[in-house]
Amino acid sequence: MSTFEFKTPVSDEDIKKVHIGDVIYLTGDIVTGRDDVHHRVVISGKEPPVDLKGKAIFHAGPIMKKINAEGEPDKYKVISVGPTTSMRMEKAQAEFLEKTGVKIIIGKGGMGPKTTQGCIDNCAIHTIFPGGCAVVAAEEVVDVEGVEWLDLGMPEAMWRLKAEKFGPLIVSIDSYGNNLIENNKVDFNTKREQALENLKGKLSYME
Amino acid sequence: MSIPREQLSALVASFMSYSAGHLPDDVKLRLAQMKEIENEGFAPDIYNVMEKNMQLADSLKRPSCQDTGIPQFFARVGSKWPYMDIIEDALIDAVKEATAKAPLRPNAVEVFDEKNTGNNIGTHSPWIDWEIVKDSDELELYFYMAGGGCSLPGFSKVLMPLEGYEGIAKAVFEQMTTYGVNACPPCLVGIGIAGSSEVAAKLSKKALLRQVGSHNPNPKAAEMEKLIEDGLNSIGLGPGGFGGKLSVMGVNIEQASRHPATLAMGMSTACWAHRRAGIKIKPDFTYDFFTHKGAVL
Ligand code: SF4
Numbered sequence: 001m002s003t004f005e006f007k008t009p010v011s012d013e014d015i016k017k018v019h020i021g022d023v024i025y026l027t028g029d030i031v032t033g034r035d036d037v038h039h040r041v042v043i044s045g046k047e048p049p050v051d052l053k054g055k056a057i058f059h060a061g062p063i064m065k066k067i068n069a070e071g072e073p074d075k076y077k078v079i080s081v082g083p084t085t086s087m088r089m090e091k092a093q094a095e096f097l098e099k100t101g102v103k104i105i106i107g108k109g110g111m112g113p114k115t116t117q118g119c120i121d122n123c124a125i126h127t128i129f130p131g132g133c134a135v136v137a138a139e140e141v142v143d144v145e146g147v148e149w150l151d152l153g154m155p156e157a158m159w160r161l162k163a164e165k166f167g168p169l170i171v172s173i174d175s176y177g178n179n180l181i182e183n184n185k186v187d188f189n190t191k192r193e194q195a196l197e198n199l200k201g202k203l204s205y206m207e
Numbered sequence: 208m209s210i211p212r213e214q215l216s217a218l219v220a221s222f223m224s225y226s227a228g229h230l231p232d233d234v235k236l237r238l239a240q241m242k243e244i245e246n247e248g249f250a251p252d253i254y255n256v257m258e259k260n261m262q263l264a265d266s267l268k269r270p271s272c273q274d275t276g277i278p279q280f281f282a283r284v285g286s287k288w289p290y291m292d293i294i295e296d297a298l299i300d301a302v303k304e305a306t307a308k309a310p311l312r313p314n315a316v317e318v319f320d321e322k323n324t325g326n327n328i329g330t331h332s333p334w335i336d337w338e339i340v341k342d343s344d345e346l347e348l349y350f351y352m353a354g355g356g357c358s359l360p361g362f363s364k365v366l367m368p369l370e371g372y373e374g375i376a377k378a379v380f381e382q383m384t385t386y387g388v389n390a391c392p393p394c395l396v397g398i399g400i401a402g403s404s405e406v407a408a409k410l411s412k413k414a415l416l417r418q419v420g421s422h423n424p425n426p427k428a429a430e431m432e433k434l435i436e437d438g439l440n441s442i443g444l445g446p447g448g449f450g451g452k453l454s455v456m457g458v459n460i461e462q463a464s465r466h467p468a469t470l471a472m473g474m475s476t477a478c479w480a481h482r483r484a485g486i487k488i489k490p491d492f493t494y495d496f497f498t499h500k501g502a503v504l
Contacts, residue, residue: 061274062273062312063270063273063275079273079310080270080272082273082274084274084356085389087389108391109356110388110448128447130253130260130446131479132260132391133257133259133272134270134271134273134274135264135269135271136259138273153313153322154313155312155313155323156323168256170249170449180449184448185388187450188384188444189384192384194441195380195441195442196373196376196380198438199438202434203372203373203375203431204371204372205431
C-alpha cells in the first residue's frame with residue numbers, strides 16, 4: 001500500500017502508478033456529480049458545461065451556503081460534503097468517463113464490472129472517501145469556484161470545487177481491472193455462508 | 208401565531224440542528240469501543256477520520272454528514288399534553304427553520320413532479336409518526352435523519368412461517384453483504400417481526416430508536432439479537448466495507464403478534480452517523496434531551 005499526492009490535471013502516468021488499496025491526496029479541481037448529472041451527460045446526451053478532462057468527479061450532494069463576497073453575488077461556501085453511494089452511477093459511469101476524460105471518481109462503496117472496464121479503457125480509477133466524514137471533506141475544499149445546472153437542486157447540481165490534499169482517497173478500482181470492494185464481497189459472501197451455517201438450529205423458536 | 212407554537216418550533220429547530228452535528232451518547236460510546244478493537248488494515252485510519260469528523264462537526268457547528276436525510280419525527284404524545292393542536296404545525300415550522308439555519312440539505316423530492324421542494328417540506332414530509340401515552344403530560348419526541356445510503360438496505364416482506372426465524376436471519380445477512388457496504392458501516396440493524404409487511408417495516412425503524420446496546424425484553428428475542436449481531440460481526444465488513452473484525456454497532460429487534468399463516472419481517476439500517484435524537488418536553492417547555500446528556504440547546 002502506497003500513498004500518493006496528485007494534482008489536477010491528472011495524467012495517465014499518474015493513474016498507472018496506483019493500485020487498489022493505495023491512498024491518494026488530491027489537489028486541484030473536483031466537480032460534484034451524481035444521479036442527475038450522469039443522467040444529463042450520458043442519457044440525455046448534453047455537453048457538460050465545464051471541461052472535466054484530467055479532473056475528478058465527486059459523487060456527492062453537498063450542503064452549500066451562499067456567502068456575502070464583494071463583487072461576487074453568487075459565491076458559495078461548503079458546509080458539509082461527503083461521498084454518496086457510487087453504485088447508483090454504475091449504469092452511466094463508463095460512458096461518462098469516455099465522454100468527459102475524468103480521471104478520478106470519488107465516492108463510497110464499490111462499483112461494478114461496467115465501471116471497472118471503463119477504468120481500464122479510459123485509464124481512470126475509482127476511489128473511496130470515508131463515508132459520513134463530510135466536515136473533514138468540507139475543510140479540505142479551499143474554494144467553491146461556481147455551480148452549474150443548479151436547476152437540478154442543491155444536492156444534484158454540478159459544484160466546481162478547488163481542493164487541497166483532498167483525502168484520504170482509497171483506491172477501490174484501478175486501471176488494471178482490479179476491484180477492491182468486489183474482492184471484499186467475495187470474502188464477505190463466503191463468511192456469510194459460514195455464519196448462516198453456524199446459526200442452523202439455533203433459532204428454532206417454532207416447535 | 209400562538210406563543211406555544213413559536214416556543215415549540217424554536218425548541219425543536221435547535222434540537223434538530225444540534226442533532227445534525229452530534230451523535231447520541233450511546234452511539235459515540237459504541238464507536239469508541241469498536242475503534243479499540245478494529246486495529247488492523249484500513250480500519251484504524253477510517254476510525255480516525257470518523258473521529259476527526261465528529262470533532263470538527265462539533266467545533267464548527269456543522270451537520271456531521273451532508274446527507275441530513277428526510278426528516279422523520281416519532282411523537283409520543285401524553286394524553287394530558289396541553290397543546291395537541293399545535294404539534295404538527297410547530298414541527299413543520301421547525302423543519303423549515305432548521306433547514307435554513309443548521310443548514311440541513313433540502314432532500315424532499317416531490318414524487319411524480321420530481322422536483323426538490325428546497326426546504327424539506329413536502330407531501331408527508333416531515334414524516335410524523337404518532338403514539339398516545341396515557342396519563343402523561345409530556346411530549347416525547349424522537350427525530351431521525353433518514354439518509355439515502357442507510358435507507359437503501361431497508362425492505363420488508365412476508366415469509367412463509369415454515370421459513371422460520373432462520374429465514375429472517377438469512378435475509379438480513381444477504382442484505383448486509385450486498386447493500387450494507389454502501390450504508391456507511393458500522394450500522395445499527397433494526398429488525399421488525401409481525402404479521403404483515405407494513406407493521407414489520409415500521410417496527411424495524413422503531414427498533415433503530417432504541418439505544419445501541421439495549422436488549423429486547425423477551426429473552427428469545429434478545430438471544431436472536433445477539434446471534435445475528437455475532438453472525439454479522441463474523442463477516443467482518445469493517446468500517447466503510449473495507450473489512451475488519453466487526454460489522455455492526457448492534458442489532459435491535461421489535462415485534463408484534465403475527466398471523467398463524469404469516470411471518471412478516473422488516474429491516475432498517477442506521478449508518479455509523481446514526482443521528483437519532485430524543486427529547487421530552489414538559490407543558491412549560493422545559494425539557495430533557497435524554498439522548499444527548501449535557502447538551503444545551
Ligand atoms: S449512510 Fe449515513 S453517514 Fe453515510 S452518507 Fe448516508 S447519511 Fe451520511
